[in-house]
Amino acid sequence: MNRRRQNESVESFLVASQWRLMWWKFRKHKVAVFCTGLLVLFYVMAVFCEFVSPNDPRERNSGFIYAPPQKIRFVGQDGFSLRPFVYPMKGGVLDENWIRVYEEDKSSRIPIRFFARGDRYTMFGFIESDIHLFGLEDGESLYLLGADHLGRDLLSRILYGSRISLSIGVVGVFITLLLGCLIGGISGYVGGVTDNVIQRVIETIMSLPKLPLWMGLSAALPPTWSPLQVYFGMILILSMMGWTGLARVVRGKFISLREEGFAMAARLAGATELRIICKHLMPSFFSYLIVSLTLSIPAMILAETSLSYIGLGLRPPAISWGVLLQQAQSVQVLAEYPWILSPALFVVAVVLAFNFVGDGLRDAADPYK
């Protein structure tokens, strides 16, 4: 009985497709699997940020300037309640050191509800609603991560910001993929002088310090552009420098694969060059491409954050993690209101997750090893 089961598992291993083998191997890297889940969660929240965030990220509230994070409580002065609640915040006046001080009003409690009604929003341009995933029962603003210098809810701003910060990585990587595959493919497949020239160009770009160039190029974006135009301009600038690594991978694989038996067989069978490339060469190094792409997304996210932070990338009213971090430039402000730095936690979490997933994918990319 036991032996039969063993045989079956060996058999299923032998007939399993490449992708299935990769999945089995990837599954063993527990951290990578967990991080994949985390990233999916982040991206889902970014897509539905209007619904997930408790407040309108642009609504200013002069009564809650630099309000500290509210604590979610289950136990209060008058006992335990299963429904979480917060105490309303009072104060907000400047003390003798010019620091805003808030205190909790423990006499009343405001319950937190799922699917609570709050600020109105329009999602994807056509879904109008005022129902949020969670919020306060009385429709007031909930400050789970505190408020910024205009009394805007930081958590909502981070969630809206994730839409820009996270998508910049994906869209940018898509352009990187196009450029890298095209140029790397030509370089590897054509060879000769073309290959030589392209390789020298890649070496040139790789040997330049990227940040000063990015700074120069993004400073050249016209100040009259709308946030959307700046967003695409940034993506273009970031991917213009980022395709080189990918092009190298693609070229290396092309050179080693085009002389393989199966490519020769396809050629002898009369397949066109394009068919050989798309049908036979591409799938055999696709897994490497995915690894390389997963590892270049965080680089894009970091680049956007850094540029926006120093004021050369996206500018308010656009909301991105880098724009949010602009507020954290003064150490004095940071020391008094440290929650202003919380967008950084999200940046680090996402980048770390991408790195772990990339690590797991790299181990899984060659399942026959």
Added chain:
Amino acid sequence: MIPVLIAVSVLSFVIIQLPPGDFLSNRIAKLQLEVGTPAAEEETEALRQQFGLDKPAITRYFIWVSGLLQGDMGRSFLYRRPVNTLIWERLALTMTISICSILLSWLIAFPIGIYSATHQYSFLDYVATLLGFIGISVPAFLLALLMMFGAYSFFDVTLMGLFSPEFASAPWSFAKIIDLLKHIWIPALVVGLAGTAGTIRVLRGCLLDELGKQYVITARAKGLSERWLIFKYPVRLAINPMISTIGWLLPTVVSGSVIVSVVLNLPTTGPMLLEALLTQDMYLAGSFIMLLSTLTVVGTLISDILLAWSDPRIRYE
């Protein structure tokens, strides 16, 4: 090498030319408001002449490059001084920080990498791996910010600048250099940490490959002490990739030092480049970009030469 520098100069010039409303045309527009005053007309004409505004872009490029070769990088409009006089000290400091951070990151990475490889899958190996991942994931500017925040709120120290106040504008002296060394390790550490993580991974991987080879087993069989055995051969071989990676480490480190200087407000290229870009003082910005790139390319070349020197197996044909 030379083609690379030409490419860099074209790129820098494009960046100089890109902004639609640059400092110069603003200035000319302002001068033209005072039409009639002969001084204004004269200055406009002088500016046009100097920068060849009436000529096509290619001609202007050659004017700029020939100036560059003679050591004339144009004028900074913001500071109203030749770019030459502003740029060199800051560039030198940027390069000092970059080199220090590479050295520092090696100093940290060597012991950790060797330990990780010789104690593979031990607890400390996992700790080093995790720290390495975190080091890659925390952007340099954030690390600088965190250190500044920590120093300010726990020790009440402001981590800013590269010199103590009494040395900031003093001429160079031995005491000033000592003062510089006292301050430089913080930015160097912050900049180097991302590279450190990568270097640890590379060193660990290479050393693991080497440790499995037969000559190690032979040496062990002959009764060589473990410490001597590791340092005598495998470590020496595993170090080679580290020298060859200076090529791609240097651009990262220079980028890192630019942004860290902005955060920590160091008297290096970072803040001045940012300021120049924000005020569209394009000759200053372009010269910075050009020189930073040039120095990085030269550094890469030196690392190639070092590699050929240190590893006799690699010789360029």
